[in-house]
Amino acid sequence: MMWIFLLLVNTAVYGMDPKRLVDLWTELFRPFPRDPREGFIPDYNAFDEEFDFIIVGAGSAGCVVANRLTEIAEWKVLLVEAGGNENFFTDIPVFAAFHSLTPLNWGYVSEPEPKACKGLRGNVCFLPRGRVLGGSSVLNFLIYQRGHPDDYDDWAQMGNEGWSYKEVLPYFVKSENIGIDELKNSSYHGKGGYQDIQYAPFRSPLEDVFKRAGEELGFSWNDPNGEQLIGFSKPQATMRNGRRCSSSKAFLEPVRHRSNLKVTKYSTVTRILIEPSTKKAYGVEFIKRGKK
Numbered sequence: 001m002m003w004i005f006l007l008l009v010n011t012a013v014y015g016m017d018p019k020r021l022v023d024l025w026t027e028l029f030r031p032f033p034r035d036p037r038e039g040f041i042p043d044y045n046a047f048d049e050e051f052d053f054i055i056v057g058a059g060s061a062g063c064v065v066a067n068r069l070t071e072i073a074e075w076k077v078l079l080v081e082a083g084g085n086e087n088f089f090t091d092i093p094v095f096a097a098f099h100s101l102t103p104l105n106w107g108y109v110s111e112p113e114p115k116a117c118k119g120l121r122g123n124v125c126f127l128p129r130g131r132v133l134g135g136s137s138v139l140n141f142l143i144y145q146r147g148h149p150d151d152y153d154d155w156a157q158m159g160n161e162g163w164s165y166k167e168v169l170p171y172f173v174k175s176e177n178i179g180i181d182e183l184k185n186s187s188y189h190g191k192g193g194y195q196d197i198q199y200a201p202f203r204s205p206l207e208d209v210f211k212r213a214g215e216e217l218g219f220s221w222n223d224p225n226g227e228q229l230i231g232f233s234k235p236q237a238t239m240r241n242g243r244r245c246s247s248s249k250a251f252l253e254p255v256r257h258r259s260n261l262k263v264t265k266y267s268t269v270t271r272i273l274i275e276p277s278t279k280k281a282y283g284v285e286f287i288k289r290g291k292k
Contacts, residue, residue: 044262059135083132100128112154140239
């Protein structure tokens with residue numbers, strides 16, 4: 001309670017930015033890192049330098065792109081994110097259903113759907129999207145499911161070179177740090193990557209019932225990201241020791257000390273700046289704490 005009182009005093013008396021208050025609140029209510037890979041991302045505020053790459057959005061993809069680009073030490077990278085840090089509550093998997101009711105969500109909804117969302121007011125679907133470091137990987141239910149190989153192969157056959165499942169599989173494997181004992185020697189999974197994949201530590205007695213039911217129907221108990229997808233399985237999760245392992249925690253936090261990586265939080269991009277004659281993008285315009 002004393003911490004809450006001090007934060008409120010700082011806001012009222014010293015005019016602390018409300019978004020900075022949220023950041024401090026987040027830092028107070030996220031446990032100190034238990035793993036050297038984890039830690040808070042420093043906020044960048046000096047915008048008088050140029051970058052080789054500017055990434056808009058520190059979401060599931062943006063965190064990975066920032067990680068990979070900054071492997072090249074001479075490339076300077078700016079990552080622009082409209083939200084702030086994750087917190088203690090986003091680390092708890094069972095709270096996933098509530099995160100979409102918070103400012104961590106952009107609050108998007110669909111147009112009225114004539115054939116869907118019939119149980120919702122006006123047939124309007126909720127479309128949660130993350131406004132936080134880690135993006136929607138902070139709001140989701142942690143299920144790690146790559147999708148069916150046939151879909152990737154269909155994309156390749158449509159002319160999207162490099163998108164067959166055989167070609168993308170090595171990148172899934174490279175990104176993974178599989179924590180499921182029976183899959184550690186599988187060619188479909190990787191060890192030592194950034195993204196932790198584990199089973200939830202809680203085990204329901206219904207697991208055995210579902211397994212027997214599947215076997216009675218003639219299905220096998222298999223790896224949902226392995227060679228044979230059709231069947232019954234226990235969900236694999238983007239989880240680290242029982243806590244959420246978001247894209248930010250997996251790919252961004254371990255490289256937060258790279259000198260060529262800068263991350264600006266609470267920065268909402270309004271447009272991409274394009275040179276009229278060459279049609280090439282040369283920068284971005286964004287608003288941070290009311291300043292363009």
